[in-house]
Structure formats: C-alpha cells, structure tokens
Amino acid sequence: MDDLDTSRLDLERIPHHVGVIMDGNGRWAGDRGLERTAGHAAGEAALYDCALGALEIGLEWLTVFTFSTENWSRSAEEVQFLMLFNEDLLGRRRDDLHERGVRMFFAGDLDDPRIPQSNKDRMREAMELTSANRRLNLVFAFNYGGRSELVRAAREIAGLSATGEIIPEEVDADLMQAHLAVPDMPDADLIIRTSGEQRISNFLLWQSAYAEYVFPEILWPDFRQQDLVDCIAEYQSRKRRFGRA
Numbered sequence: 001m002d003d004l005d006t007s008r009l010d011l012e013r014i015p016h017h018v019g020v021i022m023d024g025n026g027r028w029a030g031d032r033g034l035e036r037t038a039g040h041a042a043g044e045a046a047l048y049d050c051a052l053g054a055l056e057i058g059l060e061w062l063t064v065f066t067f068s069t070e071n072w073s074r075s076a077e078e079v080q081f082l083m084l085f086n087e088d089l090l091g092r093r094r095d096d097l098h099e100r101g102v103r104m105f106f107a108g109d110l111d112d113p114r115i116p117q118s119n120k121d122r123m124r125e126a127m128e129l130t131s132a133n134r135r136l137n138l139v140f141a142f143n144y145g146g147r148s149e150l151v152r153a154a155r156e157i158a159g160l161s162a163t164g165e166i167i168p169e170e171v172d173a174d175l176m177q178a179h180l181a182v183p184d185m186p187d188a189d190l191i192i193r194t195s196g197e198q199r200i201s202n203f204l205l206w207q208s209a210y211a212e213y214v215f216p217e218i219l220w221p222d223f224r225q226q227d228l229v230d231c232i233a234e235y236q237s238r239k240r241r242f243g244r245a
C-alpha cells in the first residue's frame with residue numbers, strides 16, 4: 001500500500017462516486033485451468049485492495065457490482081457459490097472495514113426468497129454495525145439490477161399517488177431519487193468495467209446518466225488499487241460537459 005503512486009492524481013478533484021463492474025473472474029480462472037468459482041474467490045483480494053485504495057485517496061462512494069439480477073441464470077453451482085461467498089466475505093472483512101470507518105450498504109432486492117436467510121442476516125448486520133461510519137460508503141450491488149431498482153421506485157410512487165399522498169405533477173427527478181435503493185447515493189462520476197467488455201449490463205442506470213466510462217483490459221482478480229488510481233487519473237483528464245456548449 002505504501003507504494004501507491006498518486007502523482008498523476010489531482011487529490012482536490014477526486015470523484016465523489018465511482019462504480020465498478022468487476023468483470024472477468026470466469027476468464028481469469030479459465031486461463032489457469034481452474035473452475036470459474038476460483039476466479040470469484042480470487043476477486044476478493046482485488047475488492048479489498050481497492051477499498052483500501054479508496055480510503056487512502058479519500059473517495060467517498062464506491063459501488064461494486066457483486067451479483068446482478070441476471071446472474072441467477074448461471075449454473076446452480078456457480079449461483080450457490082456466489083451466495084455463500086458473499087456471506088463468507090462479510091464474515092472475513094466486516095470488522096476490519098468497520099474499524100477503518102467504512103459504511104456498508106447493500107443495494108438490490110434483498111427480500112428475494114432465493115437468497116439464503118443467513119446471507120440476508122449477515123448483510124443486515126453489516127449495514128447496522130457500520131451505519132454511523134462516514135469515511136467511505138461502500139455499496140455492494142447484490143441481486144441488483146438498474147431496471148428493477150427503477151421499477152420498484154415507480155411502484156412506490158404509484159402507491160403514494162393511489163392513496164392521494166401525492167399528485168402526479170409532484171413526480172420529479174428528486175422524488176425518483178428518494179425512492180432509489182440508496183437515496184443519498186450521489187450520481188456516479190466514473191464507471192469502471194474491467195475485462196475489456198464495454199457495456200453497462202443493467203448497472204446504476206439512473207445514477208450513471210452523466211458518468212464517464214473507463215474500460216481497463218484487466219481481468220478483475222488482477223485489478224489493484226493502483227489500477228483504480230490510474231482509472232481515476234484517466235477520468236480527471238476527461239472534459240465533462242453536462243450538455244453545455
């Protein structure tokens with residue numbers, strides 16, 4: 001960690017919120033003649049290292065895509081591994097991240113009956129334990145899909161309208177935001193997708209409206225905090241325009 005090179009970074013202009021699509025675990029394992037699940041296991045070190053890097057440079061929000069609503073279509077073995085892995089990871093890292101001042105969130109459909117109850121309990125405990133922390137907001141997008149997040153918000157707002165608590169004219173972007181999975185999550189400034197794939201795969205659809213994208217050709221298990229810093233340096237070299245001329 002001491003050799004993290006931040007010389008290319010403008011520490012005054014660290015993005016508020018970075019989202020990461022941690023992709024390439026299966027290919028990493030395949031390259032080594034291993035089962036796909038070995039790639040997921042190896043990805044934990046990358047995630048932990050990036051969280052430490054985020055703390056070091058003062059990033060406020062880091063959202064990582066750990067399981068998509070579409071990932072249920074993988075083999076039963078892989079899905080089961082990912083469910084247990086999420087739970088184990090919390091057991092191993094929760095207290096350490098808590099001591100470092102990390103506030104942990106889980107964005108996604110946590111009520112899904114396919115998620116083991118023990119996993120749901122671990123996620124809830126981690127959120128409660130770390131709720132007062134303020135150094136880094138680490139959001140696990142778990143059983144997360146951008147469309148499902150927006151559908152849920154629309155459903156809640158429709159409910160408020162049906163009971164007369166609001167009138168349709170009151171529905172605006174702020175009200176939508178208030179009904180998202182993590183209402184105080186700021187817009188994503190930068191979205192990183194590893195492994196060379198260049199697509200959003202239903203991640204942070206609302207929050208990424210004006211995000212910059214970086215697609216490093218690194219498989220997720222090989223990604224380290226220095227790569228995160230390099231992606232942020234690339235982000236800082238971009239000119240964001242927000243529709244202005």
Ligand code: IPE
Nearest residue numbers: 022023024025026027028066
């Ligand atoms: C990303 O790696 C991790 C999850 C989707 C859980 P993949 O498992 O998608 O790895 P590739 O894309 O098959 O290499």
Ligand code: IPE
Nearest residue numbers: 021022023065066067068201
């Ligand atoms: C997105 O990666 C989901 C996660 C990283 C958890 P996928 O590997 O599932 O996405 P596609 O299927 O290649 O679009």
Ligand code: MG
Nearest residue numbers: 023024025026
């Ligand atoms: Mg993939």
